[in-house]
Amino acid sequence: MAPVSYRPRIWAIGISRLNRAFAEWLPVYADQADFRILDKGFEAAAAAIAREVREGRLDAVVSGGANGAYLRQHVDIPVIVVKVTGFDVLNALATARQRSSRIALVTHAEVYPEVEAFCRAFALAIPAYTYRAEEDATALIQTLRQEGVEVVVGPGMVADLAERAGMAAVFLYSGSSVQGALEDAIEAVRLRRIEAGRREYVNAILAHLEEGVVAVDESGRIQSFNPAMERLLDMPAASVVGRRWQSLVPSLPLESVLESGTRELAAIHHVRGKTVVVNRIPLLSDGRATGAVLTMQDANAIHRADRSLRTRTRARAAGVRYTLDDLLGESPAMREVRALAQRYAQVDSTVLIQGESGTGKEVLAQGMHQASPRHPFPFVAVNCAAFPETLLESELFGYEEGAFSGARRGGKVGLIESAHNGTLFLDEVGDMPPALQIRLLRVLQERQGQPVGSLDAVPVNVRIIAATHRDLAELVRQGVFRQDLYFRLNILSLRVPPLRTRREDIRLVAEALFRRIQRRLQPGDPVPLPDILAQQLECYDWPGNIRELENVLERVAVLMAGGLEGVESLAQAARSVAPELFALPAPAAPIPTSVPVLHAAEALTRVSRASELAHIRAVLAAHGGRRNEAARALGISPTTLWRRLKAADAPDQARDRPTDAGGGDMQ
Numbered sequence: 001m002a003p004v005s006y007r008p009r010i011w012a013i014g015i016s017r018l019n020r021a022f023a024e025w026l027p028v029y030a031d032q033a034d035f036r037i038l039d040k041g042f043e044a045a046a047a048a049i050a051r052e053v054r055e056g057r058l059d060a061v062v063s064g065g066a067n068g069a070y071l072r073q074h075v076d077i078p079v080i081v082v083k084v085t086g087f088d089v090l091n092a093l094a095t096a097r098q099r100s101s102r103i104a105l106v107t108h109a110e111v112y113p114e115v116e117a118f119c120r121a122f123a124l125a126i127p128a129y130t131y132r133a134e135e136d137a138t139a140l141i142q143t144l145r146q147e148g149v150e151v152v153v154g155p156g157m158v159a160d161l162a163e164r165a166g167m168a169a170v171f172l173y174s175g176s177s178v179q180g181a182l183e184d185a186i187e188a189v190r191l192r193r194i195e196a197g198r199r200e201y202v203n204a205i206l207a208h209l210e211e212g213v214v215a216v217d218e219s220g221r222i223q224s225f226n227p228a229m230e231r232l233l234d235m236p237a238a239s240v241v242g243r244r245w246q247s248l249v250p251s252l253p254l255e256s257v258l259e260s261g262t263r264e265l266a267a268i269h270h271v272r273g274k275t276v277v278v279n280r281i282p283l284l285s286d287g288r289a290t291g292a293v294l295t296m297q298d299a300n301a302i303h304r305a306d307r308s309l310r311t312r313t314r315a316r317a318a319g320v321r322y323t324l325d326d327l328l329g330e331s332p333a334m335r336e337v338r339a340l341a342q343r344y345a346q347v348d349s350t351v352l353i354q355g356e357s358g359t360g361k362e363v364l365a366q367g368m369h370q371a372s373p374r375h376p377f378p379f380v381a382v383n384c385a386a387f388p389e390t391l392l393e394s395e396l397f398g399y400e401e402g403a404f405s406g407a408r409r410g411g412k413v414g415l416i417e418s419a420h421n422g423t424l425f426l427d428e429v430g431d432m433p434p435a436l437q438i439r440l441l442r443v444l445q446e447r448q449g450q451p452v453g454s455l456d457a458v459p460v461n462v463r464i465i466a467a468t469h470r471d472l473a474e475l476v477r478q479g480v481f482r483q484d485l486y487f488r489l490n491i492l493s494l495r496v497p498p499l500r501t502r503r504e505d506i507r508l509v510a511e512a513l514f515r516r517i518q519r520r521l522q523p524g525d526p527v528p529l530p531d532i533l534a535q536q537l538e539c540y541d542w543p544g545n546i547r548e549l550e551n552v553l554e555r556v557a558v559l560m561a562g563g564l565e566g567v568e569s570l571a572q573a574a575r576s577v578a579p580e581l582f583a584l585p586a587p588a589a590p591i592p593t594s595v596p597v598l599h600a601a602e603a604l605t606r607v608s609r610a611s612e613l614a615h616i617r618a619v620l621a622a623h624g625g626r627r628n629e630a631a632r633a634l635g636i637s638p639t640t641l642w643r644r645l646k647a648a649d650a651p652d653q654a655r656d657r658p659t660d661a662g663g664g665d666m667q
């Protein structure tokens with residue numbers, strides 16, 4: 001808003017008589033404005049004004065007659081023209097009449113209707129003439145002199161010309177009309193500053209909007225053009241303000257809104273290669289449109305906002321629990337994994353994490369997300385092995401309303417889209433059905449997903465981290481995993497080593513996890529891991545890796561929370577809660593003699609499979625054949641346990657496969 005103390009800077013511009021009148025009246029207003037009298041006309045005056053306006057030193061000018069009319073056309077600030085009232089004219093005529101009866105009235109542009117009416121009413125014949133420019137006035141004065149006119153009544157320039165031509169002259173402007181013009185000029189500056197203050201305020205608000213806004217006046221000329229609109233139309237505001245909107249963007253006219261005074265909302269248009277949503281709103285004053293506003297939004301932005309609203313709850317629910325610091329292990333292999341993960345977190349390339357079950361692949365994926373610039377956005381994890389094919393498809397890609405019977409109203413946003421701007425973690429990617437592999441490949445190649453039943457692909461910005469416990473290269477060789485997808489996923493690669501290959505980590509990880517578990521289970525200071533137990537842990541092979549270690553430690557922690565004294569009782573109790581630790585002569589389990597030695601490589605796989613099987617059987621036995629308990633102890637699901645036993649051709653186990661609900665011996 002205009003500061004209260006602001007003093008308007010005004011020039012009074014006239015020639016001879018008018019300037020004398022200004023000089024007479026200006027002192028009256030000296031306390032309200034800074035005035036300066038300029039004795040110039042037309043082009044010279046316009047050039048001087050333009051200079052001053054450029055420097056920001058002038059707010060308005062006051063002038064009269066043809067000069068005022070000229071300046072109005074040629075300068076960018078308010079020009080207040082001294083107005084001649086009918087009363088002024090009659091006064092001047094009365095003065096002239098005292099000198100001679102041969103009078104002529106010369107006015108700029110128009111003959112005053114009051115004078116005509118007065119002359120008619122009193123049957124007076126006073127010839128009245130008009131002029132538009134200085135040349136007309138000079139020629140007219142010569143003619144009047146030749147016609148014998150003795151007194152000319154007119155504005156300053158006309159009066160000067162008449163005197164120079166040897167006639168008498170009476171100045172037309174009265175003191176009150178000059179006074180009125182000076183007061184109007186002060187008021188015009190004041191209003192203009194208030195308006196400028198308001199415009200600045202509105203522009204400051206508009207500058208912060210994401211939506212493009214243009215405001216036009218009644219004639220369709222642009223008054224405001226915000227930065228968002230500059231970006232959308234790629235036009236700088238400085239070059240468009242004051243121009244006609246219609247000439248800049250003819251495809252989005254505002255004329256109809258200005259004429260009808262009715263708004264048009266949410267119309268879709270294509271402008272400069274973008275799809276935009278446009279609102280056109282008239283600015284009404286007393287029911288009449290005095291301007292209009294057009295707002296424009298990139299349809300993609302609305303789409304994204306809509307999607308993010310729809311997905312917010314889901315994305316939040318995903319949550320991220322781990323950072324890279326939570327990935328325990330100080331062996332060289334684990335240090336290397338953490339260092340690589342830290343580096344990979346900084347880029348957007350797809351990462352493939354390979355490692356046995358329970359080695360911390362998800363911990364690693366979450367840690368990378370947390371260490372990446374995407375950390376404020378969602379981390380969405382999908383277990384590709386956990387869904388039947390069709391369900392996985394709709395979970396991943398979402399679907400449109402009515403895509404299939406049973407489809408939810410309003411459709412459903414897929415997990416890929418939910419991860420927009422964040423990270424999508426595809427766990428067990430090796431188990432992804434072939435039909436979905438090709439769709440995932442498309443997401444990776446084109447960075448867009450296509451909801452089931454929709455023709456439109458939705459652009460997504462996600463970083464993909466995939467993980468598998470399976471040997472993907474081998475699956476490619478067997479033809480069950482697409483080679484092109486494998487290459488796309490395996491851009492950056494991380495291998496998490498199993499715990500048995502880094503035995504030096506076992507104690508350290510176990511101690512840290514033991515503390516963590518105790519803190520979770522009960523308040524108070526955690527007790528250290530008993531040494532006798534730590535030694536036993538170090539001797540074990542950990543087929544279920546850290547997940548299995550965590551399970552064993554949790555059982556021990558529960559046991560110790562119940563109160564145990566003495567090494568003996570601890571060893572005995574540990575034997576009862578974690579019999580698997582005592583079941584095998586670890587670490588170097590002897591190669592079962594039933595494994596025949598063939599080629600070296602094959603023998604190795606057979607050996608590891610056989611030792612795994614022997615171990616599973618031992619744990620199963622230690623748990624009295626209760627598969628669910630044994631699976632939990634091994635850190636694998638009952639289904640996996642069943643599968644392994646079946647693969648080893650154990651028909652006795654395969655017969656009573658556990659149900660998905662984890663039935664069997666669970667209870």
Ligand SMILES: Nc1ncnc2c1ncn2[C@@H]1O[C@H](COP(=O)(O)OP(=O)(O)OP(=O)(O)O)[C@@H](O)[C@H]1O
Nearest residue numbers: 326327328356357358359360361362363469546547
């Ligand atoms: N290096 C580690 N440091 C600390 N905790 C770990 C580590 N590795 C695994 N864990 C713990 O083990 C459990 C299993 O980890 P995670 O789910 O990340 O394994 P995974 O390799 O993804 O297993 P799966 O292949 O079965 O999905 C988690 O509870 C995690 O806290």
